[in-house]
Amino acid sequence: EALASEKENPLTEKGELPKDKKVLIVYLSRTKNTKAVAEIIHKKTGGDLVALELKTPYPADYKKTVDQVARENETGFLQPLKTTIDSIEKYDVVLIGFPTWSMQLPPPMKSFLKQYDLSGKTVVPFNTNAGYGVGSSFETVKQLCPKSKVLEGFSTKGGIERDGILFVMQGDKEKQVQIAVQNWLNKIGFVK
Numbered sequence: 001e002a003l004a005s006e007k008e009n010p011l012t013e014k015g016e017l018p019k020d021k022k023v024l025i026v027y028l029s030r031t032k033n034t035k036a037v038a039e040i041i042h043k044k045t046g047g048d049l050v051a052l053e054l055k056t057p058y059p060a061d062y063k064k065t066v067d068q069v070a071r072e073n074e075t076g077f078l079q080p081l082k083t084t085i086d087s088i089e090k091y092d093v094v095l096i097g098f099p100t101w102s103m104q105l106p107p108p109m110k111s112f113l114k115q116y117d118l119s120g121k122t123v124v125p126f127n128t129n130a131g132y133g134v135g136s137s138f139e140t141v142k143q144l145c146p147k148s149k150v151l152e153g154f155s156t157k158g159g160i161e162r163d164g165i166l167f168v169m170q171g172d173k174e175k176q177v178q179i180a181v182q183n184w185l186n187k188i189g190f191v192k
């Protein structure tokens with residue numbers, strides 16, 4: 001079975017990420033859980049690591065942020081990004097990390113995927129959430145990257161800001177996520 005999936009995935013032809021593949025990791029993170037997962041992934045894949053930021057950041061207040069996100073989801077309005085990626089063409093693999101927001105892909109990541117053309121590239125989503133899962137976010141990534149090869153994503157429980165639980169990626173949880181990330185990367189072909 002491992003062999004069958006290796007054949008389907010061009011990245012695994014040699015059982016490792018070919019050295020000439022250029023990797024970009026773009027992540028959105030408010031309370032740094034997704035950032036911590038991005039850093040764990042980055043240690044294993046290398047490449048460029050970029051935080052996705054808006055020109056006008058969301059409010060510090062959680063409730064105000066939830067309300068703003070709800071409005072943006074309703075209207076489809078996408079805030080302009082502060083982050084710019086220098087020549088996206090040069091990357092073969094783009095990993096995109098984000099929290100679940102209102103059971104959806106957060107508007108800034110929708111903005112990123114609409115702004116940058118990832119056609120022909122391998123796209124790999126990863127996520128943290130408060131325990132309710134990825135919602136529609138991975139599906140939306142596929143919809144917004146119709147000409148990309150979207151690989152199986154990774155998701156783990158992060159904080160619960162609503163209940164005042166912010167950063168959790170430390171101690172045993174951090175170790176557990178390091179192992180889970182390694183297993184997932186092996187499964188999708190990023191073996192080093």
Ligand SMILES: Cc1cc2nc3c(=O)[nH]c(=O)nc-3n(C[C@H](O)[C@H](O)[C@H](O)COP(=O)(O)O)c2cc1C
Pocket residue numbers: 028029030031032033034035062065066069098099100101102103104128129130131132133157158159160161166
């Ligand atoms: C505006 C907003 C909406 C959220 N909506 C959800 C949700 O629908 N489901 C869920 O499981 N977690 C939800 N969360 C919790 C985050 O997904 C979770 O805390 C995540 O780990 C935060 O990642 P970060 O530390 O990288 O910002 C929401 C958080 C925010 C700020």
